[in-house]
Amino acid sequence: MKQDIIINSTPQESRIAILEDDSLTEFLIERRRERGIVGNIYKGRVSRVLPGMQAAFIDIGLDKAAFLHVSDFSSAPEDVSNLLTGTEEEIVFEAPRPSPSRRLPIERQLSPGQEILVQAAKDPLGMKGARLTSHISLPGRYLVFMPTTHHMGISRRIDDEKERKRLKEIAQSLTVDGGGFIMRTACEGQSKREIQRDLAFLTKLWGR
Structure with missing residues (x-):
């Protein structure tokens, strides 16, 4: 093609x-x-940790420090749909979620001066800085690749059960070396080869 x-x-x-x-x-x-910054990925530096708010302020090079809540930093996110920054996909999970681990206080995970990789989840608004997440998502044409999770999902907008079953079988046959993915609405009717090519592109992009 x-x-x-x-x-x-x-x-x-x-x-x-x-x-x-x-x-x-x-x-x-x-x-x-x-133009906004939602979806942009930054190497930020922790400027302040606020145990009372269970949050931290991160310097990502903007005028105002960005905000990172502990729920957006813990290693086992409870709501993976919140990871899909920059997309409007609704998802249904086709793989079991791991049981949420006990969340460590943010002061035991971050310290001032520490460098972390983050993604903008919300644009700055008024006096507030951007909201960040450490759970990265990379949207492609057919998939949203999530290198920090191990979930697999299919867009709820694909409502044909036969097609959902076909896509689920394709998803289960794909090999991902770390990470998970969401099948977007554009997957509908696409071949395994095309979907696999998109996944290969996204994993290569993340590996750079």
């Missing part, structure tokens, strides 16, 4: 068209005034 990506960029906006076999399949527009 022939695939082309056409990009048109101006100071005001960027437009991206994706064509498959000369047919338009996706068209994206990003306007300068609408």
Whole structure:
């Protein structure tokens, strides 16, 4: 299958068209005034730890320090749907979740000056800095790869039971060297080969 990506960029906006076999399949527009930081990944430095709030402020190079709550840093997130920053996918889990481990106090996990990898979950608003998570999610065309979890899910928007069963079988056959993934709505009707290629791209991107 022939695939082309056409990009048109101006100071005001960027437009991206994706064509498959000369047919338009996706068209994206990003306007300068609408740009946020949600989904961006940063190597941040802990500036303050607040045991009373069970949170920390992280310096990610913006004017205001960003906010990281202990629930967004613990190694066993209880609500994986919150990890899908930058996407609107609804998910249904097709693999059992591990039992949530007892959450350690944030002061036992972080200390001032410590460097951590984080992702913006909410943009800064007013006097508040951005909200962060340490549970990274990388959206691709067909999948959302989550390198810090071991969950597998399928978009709830795919409501055909036969198709869900087919996708579940594909998901269970995919090999992931660490991490989990969500099958997005765009997976519907796609071959295992195409889905596998997307997963390979995302895992390679994470490994860089």
